[in-house]
Amino acid sequence: MANLVIAEHDHGSLKAATLNVISAASAIGGDVHVLVAGHNASAAAAAAAQVAGVSKVLLADSAAHANLLPESAAAQVVAVAAAYSHILAPATAYGKGVAPRVAALLDKAQISDIIKVVDADTFVRPIYAGNAYATVKSSDSVKVVTVRGTAFAAAATSGGSGTVENVMAVADSGLSTFVSAEITKSERPELTAAKIIVSGGRGLGSGEKYREVLTPLADKLNAAMGASRAAVDAGFVPNDYQVGQTGKIVAPDLYIAVGISGAIQHLAGMKDSKVIVAINKDPDAPIFGVADYGLVGDLFEAVPQLVAAL
Amino acid sequence: MKILVPVKRVVDYNVKVRVKADNTGVDIANVKMSMNPFCEIAVEEAVRLREKSVATEVIAVSAGVVQCQETLRNAMAIGADRGILIETDVELQPLAVAKLLKAIVDKEQPGLVILGKQAIDDDANQTGQMLAALLGWGQATFASKVEVAGDVATVTREIDGGAETVAIKLPAIITTDLRLNEPRYATLPNIMKAKKKQLDIFKPADLGVDVTPRLTTLRVDEPPKRQGGVKVADVAALIDKLKNEAKVI
Numbered sequence: 001m002a003n004l005v006i007a008e009h010d011h012g013s014l015k016a017a018t019l020n021v022i023s024a025a026s027a028i029g030g031d032v033h034v035l036v037a038g039h040n041a042s043a044a045a046a047a048a049a050q051v052a053g054v055s056k057v058l059l060a061d062s063a064a065h066a067n068l069l070p071e072s073a074a075a076q077v078v079a080v081a082a083a084y085s086h087i088l089a090p091a092t093a094y095g096k097g098v099a100p101r102v103a104a105l106l107d108k109a110q111i112s113d114i115i116k117v118v119d120a121d122t123f124v125r126p127i128y129a130g131n132a133y134a135t136v137k138s139s140d141s142v143k144v145v146t147v148r149g150t151a152f153a154a155a156a157t158s159g160g161s162g163t164v165e166n167v168m169a170v171a172d173s174g175l176s177t178f179v180s181a182e183i184t185k186s187e188r189p190e191l192t193a194a195k196i197i198v199s200g201g202r203g204l205g206s207g208e209k210y211r212e213v214l215t216p217l218a219d220k221l222n223a224a225m226g227a228s229r230a231a232v233d234a235g236f237v238p239n240d241y242q243v244g245q246t247g248k249i250v251a252p253d254l255y256i257a258v259g260i261s262g263a264i265q266h267l268a269g270m271k272d273s274k275v276i277v278a279i280n281k282d283p284d285a286p287i288f289g290v291a292d293y294g295l296v297g298d299l300f301e302a303v304p305q306l307v308a309a310l
Numbered sequence: 311m312k313i314l315v316p317v318k319r320v321v322d323y324n325v326k327v328r329v330k331a332d333n334t335g336v337d338i339a340n341v342k343m344s345m346n347p348f349c350e351i352a353v354e355e356a357v358r359l360r361e362k363s364v365a366t367e368v369i370a371v372s373a374g375v376v377q378c379q380e381t382l383r384n385a386m387a388i389g390a391d392r393g394i395l396i397e398t399d400v401e402l403q404p405l406a407v408a409k410l411l412k413a414i415v416d417k418e419q420p421g422l423v424i425l426g427k428q429a430i431d432d433d434a435n436q437t438g439q440m441l442a443a444l445l446g447w448g449q450a451t452f453a454s455k456v457e458v459a460g461d462v463a464t465v466t467r468e469i470d471g472g473a474e475t476v477a478i479k480l481p482a483i484i485t486t487d488l489r490l491n492e493p494r495y496a497t498l499p500n501i502m503k504a505k506k507k508q509l510d511i512f513k514p515a516d517l518g519v520d521v522t523p524r525l526t527t528l529r530v531d532e533p534p535k536r537q538g539g540v541k542v543a544d545v546a547a548l549i550d551k552l553k554n555e556a557k558v559i
Contacts, residue, residue, distance in 0.1 A: 104408055175482070176449070276536075
């Protein structure tokens with residue numbers, strides 16, 4: 001039995017989420033192989049081969065994979081799928097695009113967003129915005145799974161001694177083409193991998209205030225910056241800041257929620273954080289129900305005081 | 311061009327569900343049911359494309375219990391022209407839904423299928439991508455902007471690092487993210503009109519689709535409860551707690 005991990009990468013290196021998926025694959029048991037479908041991606045493949053627990057890396061190197069489009073990626077996975085009992089991908093925008101296509105092409109169910117491996121057929125996954133955990137067992141011969149990164153520790157990036165094997169790349173699907181990307185540039189840690197997150201909600205009032213109040217705090221703590229859906233909908237910050245059921249799922253050591261009331265959809269994205277701090281002027285805000293430390297007060301006074309005192 | 315919009319009946323997003331005492335599932339008896347919010351956005355987008363004369367007809371389709379008719383009427387009140395229900399009491403999983411939808415696509419030959427990116431009950435985020443694969447079509451998931459010109463849709467997608475724009479050849483699949491549009495409220499006259507619109511009903515067997523579940527839910531549990539902590543008096547007390555008790559800064 002062997003497990004195939006679909007790597008998320010930028011051709012030159014692995015994305016952090018891939019390391020969590022490798023851990024989940026190791027938890028299932030059996031050999032762990034990694035597929036890198038990319039263009040001029042030998043550096044990403046070499047990095048994957050070094051990851052603890054990985055015994056083989058399949059590199060499909062082709063211009064067809066230059067833009068990591070899901071149609072070609074899924075076809076590539078299916079082309080090598082025969083040898084595997086489990087196919088795993090990160091539950092990220094990339095993995096969610098590819099894995100269901102793979103499952104459908106193989107006529108298998110997909111199990112989304114697993115947070116625990118019970119045994120080779122059985123997994124735990126959150127449903128209803130994390131308000132319930134379902135234990136599901138698959139009767140399919142091949143399990144296609146996406147993995148919630150925060151639920152599995154990242155595999156070590158060294159210590160592995162996998163071999164890299166080139167595999168024949170599939171032809172470009174011709175179904176979609178990449179036009180452009182607007183990637184938010186930031187010197188800060190990535191939201192899903194950050195140790196500390198400073199997150200803002202509607203209580204900040206505007207994009208200017210969001211930046212004016214929260215940036216100094218995030219700078220002091222070397223924190224990533226996040227937001228509630230309300231703040232994103234109101235245009236304070238771009239969509240990739242959103243933490244919640246349909247945004248990013250995070251679990252940092254410290255999550256500081258500023259001016260966030262705590263809708264269940266937001267809590268779904270952050271309630272596994274180790275320590276939660278809430279600063280809100282409404283003492284009845286639901287965020288206080290999950291916060292380890294709550295400060296009731298005006299955020300425009302409290303946050304600058306916090307920055308000054310740190 | 312026809313646009314097909316699959317819609318799902320789910321527990322209303324304002325309801326906090328409870329796990330049943332016997333751990334067999336969540337209690338949805340007497341709970342308010344609504345159209346999945348992402349499906350509403352999909353209906354709105356399809357109706358806007360018809361209003362811009364990009365599309366000629368918007369067909370809403372749902373799969374599930376007989377009460378899904380209400381969800382379809384709701385879609386027709388927003389502006390869908392007619393509805394199709396694939397009626398079954400079997401628990402439908404995404405692969406089965408994708409197969410049912412493929413059968414409807416084969417019948418109706420739409421140029422575009424617009425779906426919600428995920429349903430807020432099972433949070434699976436699979437059906438659109440599975441349907442695209444079964445049809446051999448391109449997909450643009452998590453759409454925040456859609457423009458259709460000729461036989462190409464240019465779609466801006468919300469991705470982890472920001473936004474990405476792709477061009478997909480029609481026919482194709484688009485799944486909606488939150489910020490694609492703000493669905494209109496169904497007006498009373500439109501709700502009345504929707505009651506008279508055509509609604510066809512099929513069974514999975516009529517479409518030749520086996521909907522047997524592949525996954526069995528063994529049990530459903532409450533997630534570990536997070537204990538609310540303490541309220542601190544001021545910023546100094548907060549810093550003291552973070553430094554000396556939680557030791558996170």
